[in-house]
Amino acid sequence: MDKLAIIGGRPLYGTLPISGAKNSALKVMAAALLSDEPLTLHNVPRLADVDMLLRLLEQHGASANFDGSTLTLHAKTIASTEAPYDLVRKMRASFNVLGPLLAREGKAKVSLPGGCAIGARPVDLHLKALTAMGAVIDLDEGYVLAEAPEGLHGAHVTFPFVSVGATEHTMLAAVLAKGETVIENAAREPEIVDLADCLNAMGAKVSGAGTSKVTVEGVDRLHAAEHSVLPDRIETGAYVMAVAATGGELTLTGARADLLGAAWASLEEAGVELEEIETGIRVRRNGARCKAVDIITQPFPGFPTDLQAQFMALMTTADGVSTIKETIFENRFMHAPELGRMGAKISVDGQTATVRGVERLKGAPVMATDLRASMSLVIAGLAAEGQTMVNRVYHLDRGFERLEEKLQACGALIERVKE
Numbered sequence: 001m002d003k004l005a006i007i008g009g010r011p012l013y014g015t016l017p018i019s020g021a022k023n024s025a026l027k028v029m030a031a032a033l034l035s036d037e038p039l040t041l042h043n044v045p046r047l048a049d050v051d052m053l054l055r056l057l058e059q060h061g062a063s064a065n066f067d068g069s070t071l072t073l074h075a076k077t078i079a080s081t082e083a084p085y086d087l088v089r090k091m092r093a094s095f096n097v098l099g100p101l102l103a104r105e106g107k108a109k110v111s112l113p114g115g116c117a118i119g120a121r122p123v124d125l126h127l128k129a130l131t132a133m134g135a136v137i138d139l140d141e142g143y144v145l146a147e148a149p150e151g152l153h154g155a156h157v158t159f160p161f162v163s164v165g166a167t168e169h170t171m172l173a174a175v176l177a178k179g180e181t182v183i184e185n186a187a188r189e190p191e192i193v194d195l196a197d198c199l200n201a202m203g204a205k206v207s208g209a210g211t212s213k214v215t216v217e218g219v220d221r222l223h224a225a226e227h228s229v230l231p232d233r234i235e236t237g238a239y240v241m242a243v244a245a246t247g248g249e250l251t252l253t254g255a256r257a258d259l260l261g262a263a264w265a266s267l268e269e270a271g272v273e274l275e276e277i278e279t280g281i282r283v284r285r286n287g288a289r290c291k292a293v294d295i296i297t298q299p300f301p302g303f304p305t306d307l308q309a310q311f312m313a314l315m316t317t318a319d320g321v322s323t324i325k326e327t328i329f330e331n332r333f334m335h336a337p338e339l340g341r342m343g344a345k346i347s348v349d350g351q352t353a354t355v356r357g358v359e360r361l362k363g364a365p366v367m368a369t370d371l372r373a374s375m376s377l378v379i380a381g382l383a384a385e386g387q388t389m390v391n392r393v394y395h396l397d398r399g400f401e402r403l404e405e406k407l408q409a410c411g412a413l414i415e416r417v418k419e
């Protein structure tokens with residue numbers, strides 16, 4: 001298993017390109033199964049999760065061609081409606097092939113998904129929505145067996161709480177359903193808007209994406225289209241926090257300020273200088289300790305749970321005491337004890353972590369436990385005194401494209417150690 005060796009204490013300077021968003025790319029890739037014509041996607045990040053989903057789509061019968069960051073998918077026919085455990089277990093997004101397969105072929109057998117072990121993460125809302133649309137669903141030996149012999153029909157779906165995945169899944173199934181589907185209490189994440197844009201480019205009729213009520217008017221078929229994946233707001237936030245922790249100045253090209261939601265204000269409150277510029281976002285910090293800031297994770301536009309771990313890393317050396325409340329996932333503080341190995345003072349009580357800022361962290365061997373937790377350890381390592389060895393880098397490879405290369409180009413001493 002590869003490791004990352006980081007010598008900390010160097011500020012970051014230069015230009016760092018932001019990749020396309022993993023969590024959007026994966027959903028628009030699944031949309032390719034909805035049409036027998038090609039879907040060309042630009043700005044697709046080359047990540048382990050993308051490669052894994054490609055393998056899944058290929059076994060469903062899609063052809064795939066990557067040219068730089070442009071991916072063309074063509075599911076002329078569906079070769080198999082079964083998504084096997086081995087291709088679904090490693091990430092959450094692969095489960096979203098269920099809706100498109102069901103919509104196009106009237107049946108599907110999809111393994112229950114995996115993904116970061118940050119909570120129980122059931123799929124009941126996905127299944128309830130599909131059931132409301134006429135699917136008959138059974139669970140057997142870890143698989144969801146779904147059939148819609150009469151085809152899917154529109155439905156009025158009201159989610160009891162916000163779910164990004166269930167909102168996307170319902171949209172993916174509804175575009176080819178007969179009649180109108182209304183999703184109430186829909187997630188408002190930018191990735192929902194991106195998916196709607198892609199589906200509409202394919203000929204779907206989705207409106208209201210980005211608000212809590214999404215309406216989908218079903219159409220008979222979708223056609224060839226091109227779509228550019230929006231920039232990764234979590235990668236953006238992570239590199240902003242890296243500069244905040246180490247000091248320096250970075251231009252994050254391709255980044256979009258509006259995608260950061262409440263994180264922008266929290267970072268400014270901490271003393272980070274952020275500026276929206278024509279090519280992206282400029283971030284600056286003078287190397288002094290940041291101010292301690294309290295955050296609560298919330299669905300968009302609230303502070304994103306996917307940036308909570310990285311923000312905690314920043315707060316470990318802030319001046320003062322910061323309270324971090326995680327409201328989305330019940331087990332998303334696994335980075336706290338690892339940061340503790342580096343000298344961080346964090347106490348966790350249920351869903352709240354209290355971080356008492358220390359002057360400086362000290363490098364240590366640490367273990368990445370999930371994707372964003374891994375990035376928090378990288379940020380801590382970049383700011384710490386001495387060497388940090390981050391074990392289990394495969395988590396990072398799921399979600400951060402060319403991580404070492406991008407950071408090295410900005411002056412970081414970070415290297416992958418192959419084992």
Ligand SMILES: CC(=O)N[C@H]1[C@@H](OP(=O)(O)OP(=O)(O)OC[C@H]2O[C@@H](n3ccc(=O)[nH]c3=O)[C@H](O)[C@@H]2O)O[C@H](CO)[C@@H](O)[C@@H]1O
Pocket residue numbers: 023024026092093119120121122123124125126127162163164165166305306328329330
């Ligand atoms: C691949 C992808 O895009 N992953 C993102 C997606 O995950 P994902 O789509 O899994 O997250 P959801 O928004 O669905 O989850 C929110 C909460 O709802 C719960 N829940 C969800 C569905 C369901 O059927 N039943 C249920 O109880 C989950 O356990 C969680 O506690 O949104 C999360 C919240 O922004 C992000 O952290 C993930 O990075």
Ligand SMILES: C=C(OP(=O)(O)O)C(=O)O
Pocket residue numbers: 023090091092093114115116117306371372399
């Ligand atoms: C939690 C994440 O991914 P997944 O939903 O695939 O586990 C993530 O992207 O931070």
